[in-house]
Amino acid sequence: MSDDVGIIHDIFGVDEAIYLPTKMHEVMLDKDRREEAFSRYIKEYSCDPSVDGFHDYYMAEQAERKTNKQDFTPNAVSDLVAGLTGSNHANFVFEPTAGTGGMMIRNWWEGIQSLGPLGMLFHKPSSKFYWLEELSDRAIPFLLFNAAIRGINAVIVHGDSLSREVKNIYFVQNTEDEPFAHSSINVMPRTDEVRRYFNVDDWVGEPLEHIEDELELDGIRILANS
Template sequence: MNSFSIDKVNELIGVEESYQAPDALMKILWDKSKREKLFMKFLNISHNVSDDWFRDYFQEVQSDRGKKKQDFTPLSVSKLMVRLADNGSTYFEPAAGTGGILINRWNSDRMKTTPFDYLPSKYFYQVEELGDSAIPFLIFNILIRGMNATVVYGDSLSRGVKQVFFCQNENDDFLGFSSLNVMPHSEQVKKYFKVNEWVRSPLNHIESEKIPSILSKLIMEEDK
């Protein structure tokens, strides 16, 4: 039985209507203290992090089956796909939704060793998602599980990208949460977007002190 009904998810996020949830959740995610308090609320309800808690919720009230053809891969199919393609330490997935298949792959990776031998730094995940409503839930699922991952917020076919997020488990702690960072943008890139077109996405947001300073140097070189 899914412990996270529509009403329960909305209550935890702090909204009365489901359409308010994506924006409200993204605002929480930008605040490290608030999001980790929210993480603990979810974990107090369920410690089963091997499944996507938002699968039923999102498919019921958030998915755009008409315009964006959003539908969820059944759990049994997700597990089969992971078993067929479970090799290597890196993972790529376009159209990731809220991260159901990703979570199955992450769980498979961590189950290969004992908890004391598992290191998040041994695995890296890159996912892409176009849906405005799905992005906050996808990032939530990555951060709460302590993954190292990039999230490309854009169209996997046209390669039009609104934002790139970098999630990092800084302390390489299998029980730790990840930080949330926006990859630096050059002035040249910023010119392509108006501020109000960066949906839910500040241009500058760096939490991790371990992001190499060379990124900033590269940006400065590009702007010259």
Template sequence: MQFDVKTVNKLLGIEESYKAPEKMLQLMLDDQQRPGLFKQFLAVSTDLKFDWFHEYFEDEQAERKSKKQDFTPDSVATLLNRLTARQSNDNAYYEVAAGTGGILIKHWWNDLTHNSIFTYDPRSCWYQAEEMSDRAIPFLLFNMAIRGMNGVAIHCDSLSRRAKDVYFIRNDSNNYLAYSEVIKCPHHELFKREFDITEWVDRFDD
């Protein structure tokens, strides 16, 4: 495994894995440090067609007891995307309980490889991913932004529609190699209506 615990923690500049989600979120919201972090990870691997954090997160961060949290194997994620292949005129993707983005990444890879570098435009696709876990959200933001996606990651309970935050992932260019910005949206009525949020909360009920 290229991105083992030691490697990921070193790249994030931490010694203890429990600090990873907070540090990752901090870096994702920092316009100066985010691109540099992406370059460091890409120096280890440039293979973007799968979730680098699958095993790291499952071993170190998954909340199996409290949230019954487990992650979709890479082979299953590939199969699911083949079964639910997007129609050519449908450029929007929506996923609840997205975790760190394993299935989402497979869908993005399918979008990318079904176009040529001359016709693929990141602005033509929209990805909306929702996740409840405080630990998973920062890694989901990383996975969307390093791949230059456009969309939103909503930190919410998808059933009750209660939300902590909405993050806008923006790549305002036609460059499929460009990184996305990560913008934390204000707790405004506009975003509540747009994403069908019932209320803003600081924590979810257990």
């Protein structure tokens, strides 16, 4: 495990685990640095897209077990849920406690496997959309990483699923709709339209302003600012 910690910390340029979530979030909102991190992660740490490569690291170094009772779903349980619900064939998936994305990844992978041995080559990212919600500040950067590196299309609501107090809403989008393309990461603005659509009761903290491409979500249209 110590070797894994060293590799992960080196990819994001930190010396201690406490600094990783903040630095990782910073990298996720910088396209060039994000792509560099993706390349290093695949080459130096994990090239298996079917599992959350951060699972063991997060549980050992980042999980808020005492304060937020964080424990993450084993792959076997995620596979069982996908099989029982038939969610590998659904084009919309909702998960209110997404963590770092373990269940999302297994659902995504089951869908690809259902296409046959060459499913990874021929699946269309636009055929499935994820609505994910997560409260933990530490988990959000890992969830963004896991969705974007796999080219997944998703909305990620960073906030409380019950109280609807929300910090930020991210729109992760595979603009090329290609199976091996990475997704862009955008932050939805705090407009009245966005608030109503996502049932936000209250915004928490300072807003982030980060839009990488043109967004269209059920009539909500946002133009890139860069």
